[in-house]
Amino acid sequence: MIQHHPDDNLLVEFASGGLAWGLCLLVSAHLEKCHSCKLKIQMQERIGGGLLCQLAAAEPAPDSLATLLAKIDGEAPSPATLLPQPPPAGPRQAGYPRVLNKLLHHNPAMKWQRISRGLRACRLITGQQRYEICLHHITRGQQVHQHDHGGLEITLVLQGSFSDAQGIYHAGDFVTRHPGQVHRPTASQNEDCLCLSAVEAPAQLTSIFGRLLNPFLRFRPA
Amino acid sequence: MNTSSPASGIARDDSLSLLLMRVGQTRDKQAFAELFRSYAPLIKGFAISHANSQFPVQAADELVQEVMLKVWLKAPSFEPTKSSANTWVYTVMRNCRVDLMRRSSRRDFGDSGINVEDIWDEAQDNHPLTQLQQSRNEALIGAGFKQLPDEQKQALTYVYMHGKSHSEIAAETGLPLGTVKSRVRMGLMRMQTLLKTGEMP
Ligand SMILES: [Zn+2]
Numbered sequence: 001m002i003q004h005h006p007d008d009n010l011l012v013e014f015a016s017g018g019l020a021w022g023l024c025l026l027v028s029a030h031l032e033k034c035h036s037c038k039l040k041i042q043m044q045e046r047i048g049g050g051l052l053c054q055l056a057a058a059e060p061a062p063d064s065l066a067t068l069l070a071k072i073d074g075e076a077p078s079p080a081t082l083l084p085q086p087p088p089a090g091p092r093q094a095g096y097p098r099v100l101n102k103l104l105h106h107n108p109a110m111k112w113q114r115i116s117r118g119l120r121a122c123r124l125i126t127g128q129q130r131y132e133i134c135l136h137h138i139t140r141g142q143q144v145h146q147h148d149h150g151g152l153e154i155t156l157v158l159q160g161s162f163s164d165a166q167g168i169y170h171a172g173d174f175v176t177r178h179p180g181q182v183h184r185p186t187a188s189q190n191e192d193c194l195c196l197s198a199v200e201a202p203a204q205l206t207s208i209f210g211r212l213l214n215p216f217l218r219f220r221p222a
Numbered sequence: 223m224n225t226s227s228p229a230s231g232i233a234r235d236d237s238l239s240l241l242l243m244r245v246g247q248t249r250d251k252q253a254f255a256e257l258f259r260s261y262a263p264l265i266k267g268f269a270i271s272h273a274n275s276q277f278p279v280q281a282a283d284e285l286v287q288e289v290m291l292k293v294w295l296k297a298p299s300f301e302p303t304k305s306s307a308n309t310w311v312y313t314v315m316r317n318c319r320v321d322l323m324r325r326s327s328r329r330d331f332g333d334s335g336i337n338v339e340d341i342w343d344e345a346q347d348n349h350p351l352t353q354l355q356q357s358r359n360e361a362l363i364g365a366g367f368k369q370l371p372d373e374q375k376q377a378l379t380y381v382y383m384h385g386k387s388h389s390e391i392a393a394e395t396g397l398p399l400g401t402v403k404s405r406v407r408m409g410l411m412r413m414q415t416l417l418k419t420g421e422m423p
Contacts, residue, residue: 009388009403012410017316018387021324028341042305047413048316049309050363051382057263058270061283065258068290069251099340106335127324127334 002034004173011037015044022131022198026156026174029097029196033172096158100196103133110135118142118187131198138162138187138195146184151200153177155185160193162186238307246297254297258290261311265289268315272385276323288318306360317342319385359420366416374409381406 006014006027013019014027031038096104103124104110112122118139126133138144140160155175162169164183169175177183187193238260244253269282292314300310317338324338367375380391388406392399415423 008407008410012381012406013387015316016381016385017320018381018385018390020387021320024341025336028343032343043414043417044410045313046305046309046360046417047363047378047410048382049306049312050360050413050417051367051378052264052268052308052312054364054367055264055267055271055383058266058282060262060266060286064262064283064286065255068258068287068294069255071287071291072251072254072294098343099336102336102340103334125334127336 002030002036002170002172002174004167004169004175005034005037006030006174006176008040010176011040012044015041016048020130021128022126022133023154025099025103025126025133026154026196026198028099029156030172030174032097032099034174100158112137116145119144131200134197134199136193136195136197138185138193140187140192141189143184143186146182151179153197153199155195155197158194158196160191161188162193162195163188239302242293242297242300242307242310243302245294246300254294257293257307261293262286262290265311265315268383269319271383272319276326277319281322285315285318285322288322289315292318309360313342316385359417362416362420363413366413366422369422370409370412373405374412377402377405378409378413 010019010023010027014024019027031041103126107124110122110124112120114120119142120137122135122137124133124135135158136155138160153176155169155177157169157171157173157175159171161171162185164185166183168188238257241253241257241260244250245257265286266282269277269285270279273279273282289311293311296314300307305313320341321338367378370378376395377391380386380394381388386394388402389399391397391402395402397405412423415421
C-alpha cells in the first residue's frame with residue numbers, strides 16, 4: 001500500500017506540463033503504481049480541458065488547414081507509431097516502472113559506484129541537466145550517512161524499504177525532502193532497498209566523517 | 223474565444239466530442255476540418271500564452287500543425303467515456319509543447335530514449351469516468367474559474383494558461399514560493415469540488 005505521494009502542487013505541475021523533465025520521470029514512475037494520484041491527474045487535466053475555451057484565440061496561418069490536409073493525404077506515419085510503444089528489448093526488470101525500464105535500456109553501460117559501506121549508486125543519463133537522476137542500492141540493515149541537500153531531493157522506492165526519522169517507506173512510495181531537511185535513511189533488516197532518486201543540487205553531508213564522501217554526491221547531471 | 227455560458231458550453235463540448243469520434247471511427251476529413259476550425263485558434267492562443275525562451279512565439283503555427291496532426295492520428299484512441307474532446311485535446315497539446323521544448327534540450331544533453339508518450343502514458347489512463355455528471359461539469363469550469371478570488375485565478379492562469387512551474391511563478395510575480403503553492407492548491411480545490419458536485423464551493 002503506497003503511503004507517500006507527490007503533493008497536489010507537484011501533480012498539477014506535471015498535469016499542466018510545467019514540471020522539470022527530470023522530475024516528470026519520477027512522477028510518471030509513481031503514477032504507474034498509484035491509482036489515487038492517477039485520478040488526481042485526471043481531474044487536473046480535466047480542469048485544463050475546461051479552461052481551454054478561456055484562452056485568447058489567435059487566427060492560425062491562412063494555409064494551415066490546407067497544409068495539414070496535404071500532410072494527412074501524403075505520407076503520414078501510421079497511427080501505431082504514435083501510440084505508446086512496448087518497452088524495447090534489453091536489460092529489463094519485471095516489476096520496474098516502464099519508464100525506468102526504458103531509461104535502463106538507454107543506459108546500457110551502468111556504472112555502479114560504491115559510496116560507503118552498504119550504499120551503491122548509479123547515475124542515469126536522462127537528457128536533462130537540472131536534476132541528477134540515480135539508482136541507489138542500500139544493503140539490508142545498512143544506514144546511509146546523514147545528509148542535507150541544497151535543493152529538492154525526491155526518492156521513489158522501487159524494491160525493499162527504508163526508514164528515516166520521519167517514517168518508513170515501501171515500494172511505490174514517493175518521498176520528498178526539501179532543502180534543510182537532514183535525514184539518514186536506513187534499509188530494512190530483511191531486504192535490500194533499491195530507489196530511484198532525483199536531486200536538485202549538491203547533497204551536503206553533515207557529519208564530519210561523511211564529508212570525505214562528498215565528492216561522489218557532487219552535482220553531475222547528464 | 224466565446225465566453226461560453228454553462229449551457230452553450232455543454233452543447234459545444236458535446237458536438238466537439240462527437241466530431242472527434244467521427245474522425246476516429248470513420249476518418250471523416252470534413253469532421254476533421256470542423257475540429258480544426260474550432261481548435262486551431264485555441265491551440266495557437268495556447269502557444270502564444272505559453273511562449274518562453276525555449277518555446278518562442280514563432281513556434282505557434284508549428285504547434286498548431288503538430289497538435290492537429292496528432293489529433294488526426296490518435297483520434298481512433300479517443301474514448302468519450304474517459305474524457306471530453308476538450309480534455310483530450312488539452313493533453314495532446316500539452317504533450318506537443320513539452321516535446322517541442324525538449325527538441326532543443328535533447329540537442330544539448332543527449333537523447334535518453336524517453337519521449338512524452340512514455341511520460342504521460344495514455345495506455346495507463348484506463349479509468350472511465352465514474353459519474354457521467356463529471357464530464358458535464360467540465361463545461362462549468364470556465365464559468366467557475368471566473369468566480370475564483372483574483373489571486374487564485376491568477377495562480378491557476380500561470381499554471382494552466384502559461385504552463386509555468388511554481389518556482390517560475392514565484393520568480394515572475396515576486397511572491398514567496400509558499401504563497402504560490404497555497405494559492406494554486408486552494409484554487410484547485412475549488413475547481414475540483416466544482417467538477418465533482420457541479421457547484422462552486
Ligand atoms: Zn500516489
